[in-house]
Amino acid sequence: DAKTTQPPSMDCAEGRAANLPCNHSTISGNEYVYWYRQIHSQGPQYIIHGLKNNETNEMASLIITEDRKSSTLILPHATLRDTAVYYCIVRGPNAGKSTFGDGTTLTVKP
């Protein structure tokens, strides 16, 4: 599976949009981009995933560039409860390649 690169930390003001970038320049055509988050030491929580097209659900939007080498997770109106570590991972057909990197620690400030 492709490796991902994320900034170690980001801040965001409460009520503003949080834009979390992820680079995955070696992604293959059959690999999906997934985003998870981990609040404190809880189990990671699934947020969203996509292959080529932009995706939106009740939690977030995922923007994937046309060349698929990078993506951005958007939390449209961040709240204090969105403070967490956000992981971007790329997964293909092999379930054994499913390691999470170090992620981005997002801190939402009042």
Place this chain on the structure above:
Amino acid sequence: NAGVTQTPKFQVLKTGQSMTLQCAQDMNHNSMYWYRQDPGMGLRLIYYSASEGTTDKGEVPNGYNVSRLNKREFSLRLESAAPSQTSVYFCASSEAPGQGSEQYFGPGTRLTVT
């Protein structure tokens, strides 16, 4: 619908002791996974089971064994615990093993080996 459950929540072992971490899911998922997370780091895959009756090694399998007891249950065994295995262990499940299928995680087991 409890999702993914793990037992125990906390465990302290002495070096050389053995134990089994239990995981169960009630979502009728085919695939199950065991990860470990060391302080300040991301999750690393230990073992996974793509479907009932199969198990395969992940990134860091040394010192562990697994059993896919049935479709619901996937256990992780430490035969001879070492301090380097002090970590938080997460179990996860997904409908299918590969792309397009999100994983659901349990609350974790916090293991300390002294």
